[in-house]
Amino acid sequence: MNEIPYASSMFFYYSALSDRVEKLRREELSAVDSPDSARQHVAKVQARLKSVFGAFPARPPLQPVVTGCVEKNGVLVDKVYFQSRPGHFVTGLFFRAVGSGSGLPGVLGVCGHAEIGKGQDKYQQFSFGLARKGFAVFLVDPVGQGEMLQFRSSNPGYPDFVKGATQEHNQLGKQLLLNDELLCNYYVHDAKCAIDYLLSRPEVRPGKVAVTGNSGGGQMSYYLFGLEERIEIAAPSCHMNKLAWIFKDEIATDAESSPPGLRACLGDRPDFLIAGAPKPCLLIGQKRDFVDLRGLRESYAEAQQIYRALGQEENLQLYLGPGEHGYHLDGREAMYGFFTKYYFGKSDPVEPPLELLSAEEYTVTPTGLTIDLPGAKSISAMLCEKMPPAPGANAGPAFAALLRAKLQLQTLQPPVPEYRSLRPVWRGERKILGMYAIVSEPGSTAVPVLHCVTPSSEPLLPEGSSARLYLAHLDAEQ
Known part of the structure; x- marks a missing residue:
C-alpha cells in the first residue's frame, strides 16, 4: 500500500x-494534425459536453415584464424580469444608448459570485461601457445571487445557514442531485432564455450575440461559447483553468462549476473553447489571480492547437493583466477592443467615466426577491413537487437490491x-x-x-x- x-x-x-x-x-x-482531424475532434468534444449537461427543458414563453427605466451616462436601462421555467423568474437590466435605434449588436452579460449580482460595480461598468460603444447589453442575475436568492431569510440577504453565494449554490446543487438534476443545467437554461429575450428586443439585430463575464460569469461565458450556437464571440474573464491544476492546487469549486461526468468522459474546461472553435474568443486573465496561470496558459495552448489546425489561429487570443482576480479596467478595455474590432471593424478600447446605478435603481422586483413574485416558486419547492413519495416500511429489500446493483456487489459476505x-x-x-x-x-x-x-x-x-x-x-x- x-x-x-x-x-x-x-x-x-x-x-x-x-x-x-x-x-x-x-x-x-x-493526434489532431489537420483541418479534418480538428473538425472531427470538435464534433467529438461537442457531443461529450452535451452528454454531460443532458437535455435542457423546452424554453417557455418568457412573459417579460419591464418594471421601470433609468437614464444614466447617456444610456437607458430597462429593469426586466422574465420566466424561464414555470414559476422561476430571472431578473436583468437591459442597456442601450439614448437614441441608438435598431440593429445593435447584442451582448449577454453574466455575473460572477457577487452577492448583489448585477448590481456589482464592475458588471455595471462593462454594461454601461458597451452600451456607450454601440451595443445592447442584457445583464442578468444568476441563481442564488442578486434578486434570485432561493432561501428565504427574515433579514435582508442570505439566511443564517447559507453564508453567501457559494453556499447557496452548493445547497441547491446537493438538492438537485437528489433528483438527478444539475445546477449548471439551470444556469445555462436561464442564460439561453436570456438570449431569447435579448434577441426579442427591437433594438437588437437578429441572429447571434456576444457574451462576457468575470469569475463565475467567465465560466458561464465559456459554457455558452461551447454549448450555444447563438453565441458568436466571447470574452470570459478570470476563470479558465485546467481541472488537473484544480485537483493539484486543492481548489474548491461550486456545484455549477463541477458537472458530474465531465472528467470521466475525458472532458476539461478548455473543451468549451474547443467546442466553440473556430469562433472568436478572448481569454482574459490576471497575473495575481488565484486561478492558476499554468492552467490558463495550458488551456489556451490546447484550444489554440485546434484553432491553428483549422487555419484560424488569430480568432483565439489571450490577455493577461497585472492585477488580482476581477474584471478590472484593463480587462474590460481588452474586451471592448476585441468586440468593437469584430463588430465595427475598428478597435475602441477606452472606457469613459461612468456613474453607477444605486441599489434602488438596479432593483427590478418590488421586494428585491423573485420568489416574492405572484406565482413564483423556489427551486427547492419545485423539487419537492417532483420528488416521488417517501418509501413505505417494506422498501428496505428493494433498496438493498438497488444498492447491490449500483455498487456491483457480487456477495454480501x-x-x-x-x-x-x-x-x-x-x-x-x-x-x-x-x-x-x-x-x-x-x-x-x-x-x-x-x-x-x-x-x-x-x-x-x-x-x-x-x-x-x-x-x-x-x-x-x-
Whole structure:
C-alpha cells in the first residue's frame, strides 16, 4: 500500500484518476494534425459536453415584464424580469444608448459570485461601457445571487445557514442531485432564455450575440461559447483553468462549476473553447489571480492547437493583466477592443467615466426577491413537487437490491479486506478508540479509517455476529 497520509488519501486517489484522464486527453490532442482531424475532434468534444449537461427543458414563453427605466451616462436601462421555467423568474437590466435605434449588436452579460449580482460595480461598468460603444447589453442575475436568492431569510440577504453565494449554490446543487438534476443545467437554461429575450428586443439585430463575464460569469461565458450556437464571440474573464491544476492546487469549486461526468468522459474546461472553435474568443486573465496561470496558459495552448489546425489561429487570443482576480479596467478595455474590432471593424478600447446605478435603481422586483413574485416558486419547492413519495416500511429489500446493483456487489459476505491497525487513542477512563485503515480496493490509495470503541489496546478487529457501521458526514480527521 502506498505511503499516503490517511486524512489525504481520498484526495490522492482522485488526483491519480485525474492524472490518468489528463494523459489520455493529451494523447487525443496529439493526434489532431489537420483541418479534418480538428473538425472531427470538435464534433467529438461537442457531443461529450452535451452528454454531460443532458437535455435542457423546452424554453417557455418568457412573459417579460419591464418594471421601470433609468437614464444614466447617456444610456437607458430597462429593469426586466422574465420566466424561464414555470414559476422561476430571472431578473436583468437591459442597456442601450439614448437614441441608438435598431440593429445593435447584442451582448449577454453574466455575473460572477457577487452577492448583489448585477448590481456589482464592475458588471455595471462593462454594461454601461458597451452600451456607450454601440451595443445592447442584457445583464442578468444568476441563481442564488442578486434578486434570485432561493432561501428565504427574515433579514435582508442570505439566511443564517447559507453564508453567501457559494453556499447557496452548493445547497441547491446537493438538492438537485437528489433528483438527478444539475445546477449548471439551470444556469445555462436561464442564460439561453436570456438570449431569447435579448434577441426579442427591437433594438437588437437578429441572429447571434456576444457574451462576457468575470469569475463565475467567465465560466458561464465559456459554457455558452461551447454549448450555444447563438453565441458568436466571447470574452470570459478570470476563470479558465485546467481541472488537473484544480485537483493539484486543492481548489474548491461550486456545484455549477463541477458537472458530474465531465472528467470521466475525458472532458476539461478548455473543451468549451474547443467546442466553440473556430469562433472568436478572448481569454482574459490576471497575473495575481488565484486561478492558476499554468492552467490558463495550458488551456489556451490546447484550444489554440485546434484553432491553428483549422487555419484560424488569430480568432483565439489571450490577455493577461497585472492585477488580482476581477474584471478590472484593463480587462474590460481588452474586451471592448476585441468586440468593437469584430463588430465595427475598428478597435475602441477606452472606457469613459461612468456613474453607477444605486441599489434602488438596479432593483427590478418590488421586494428585491423573485420568489416574492405572484406565482413564483423556489427551486427547492419545485423539487419537492417532483420528488416521488417517501418509501413505505417494506422498501428496505428493494433498496438493498438497488444498492447491490449500483455498487456491483457480487456477495454480501466479501473477504476481509487488507487493513492496518493504527495506534489506538485513549478516550477517558478505561475507554479506548481503536483505529484501522482499510484498503477499499486493490492498489487503491483511498484509505477509509474505521474507528472502533474497544475494551483492549490490542490491534485486533472485534469479532461478533453483527456490527453497526456509522458513516460520518465529515472526514473523521477533521
